[in-house]
Amino acid sequence: MKAVHFGAGNIGRGFIGETLAANDFSIDFVDVDDTIISALNSRHEYDIELAAPSQEKIHVENVDGINNGKEPEKVVAAIAETNLVTTAIGPKILQFIAPLIAEGLVARKKQGNTQKVDVIACENMIGGSAHLKDEVYKALADEDQAFVNEYVGFPNAAVDRIVPLQKHDDPLMVSVEPFKEWVVDESQMANPDLKLEGVSYAPNLEPYIERKLFSVNTGHATVAYTGKTLGYDTIGDAIKDERVLNQLKGVLKETGDLLIAKWNFKREDHEAYQKKIINRFENPYISDTIARVGRTPIRKLGFDERFIRPIREAKEHGLGYEKLLETVGKIYQFNVPEDDESVKLQQMLQDKFAEVVTSTTDLKDQELVSEIAGKMSEEFTATHK
């Protein structure tokens, strides 16, 4: 069996690669990172290490790399013959790889390959594969859409495993937490006969993806944004602070009440699920930065994302969402110079402050306006600590 996987990063190598290899797939990893692609092509194997006392190693072999920026034709050829396509590349990148996936699917048509194939986006987002499908269809001519309709599935999926940023001499080595969960929406599969061991298949993914996103991801982000306002740099240090832990528990209580009301999860089971998540965040064998977990704050503030959606839905259900609101307030203070979205968000706020200064003072001197706006922003941040 063959798989083409887009994104040879942390979760790509650290979870999707492990699962595919354990199911005897050979894997073509597609990425733009030359160091990773070269290492994959020279060694064709890599190791995963469990972030646990055992430090158990998992060996992954039969892997190759393709740089889609330099060798797009190789990606097309690989998709033409593959049994499965997966991605773990980032929600915002899906639109950029979609045209290449479309070309690969058209190549299947040209070769007369009518073996059904699924394309699974393993991203932290609701409806990831459906979004990728929309982007792929934008790049398909009408006559090719008919082929893709018949032979290609885009089942949504939820993937759960914490894989922090990696710091090893070996560029392929990846340290991961022991916990892992990958759920695929079976009802959306083109080839339901191809089931992977280690993956669960659900008739309706919605309860699973919402439970995961609004517990693991809302919770983790809460630790990051609360910790950041208190001056911490790592998740491990932040969660030791009672104020952060209490904020996390408060947020999980609100999302938990919503999930229980919406999906009928048993309260006792859900509380056990939440406890496990808190333990995962506290794992002393993982060193995870607040910058990574809080990355791309504008995306995380999105309408269907981990804060705004549970807030909207809690309101609709007449449930509490105060702790979620408090955390959203903290997102707007997330100031990480190496994160483009954080910089943009801070700039947007600065512009708004300047607008208020101009309209209240009638000042025309822009230098003075931005000096006052700068002070306002400092005060704003200070009062939210």
Ligand SMILES: NC(=O)C1=CN([C@@H]2O[C@H](COP(=O)(O)OP(=O)(O)OC[C@H]3O[C@@H](n4cnc5c(N)ncnc54)[C@H](O)[C@@H]3O)[C@@H](O)[C@H]2O)C=CC1
């Ligand atoms: N790290 C984690 O714990 C988890 C991550 N995810 C999701 O998986 C996705 C990837 O996350 P990570 O693995 O953490 O990120 P990462 O940054 O480690 O990996 C992303 C990879 O995509 C590559 N890439 C970026 N743009 C590309 C392009 N245009 N073409 C080809 N390759 C490109 C990068 O070079 C990188 O190797 C995200 O959507 C994330 O939400 C989901 C569950 C767990």
Ligand SMILES: O=P(O)(O)OC[C@H]1O[C@](O)(CO)[C@@H](O)[C@@H]1O
């Ligand atoms: O990948 P995103 O959407 O930026 O979110 C980061 C979150 O995803 C994870 O990497 C895995 O769910 C968490 O560790 C972290 O909370």
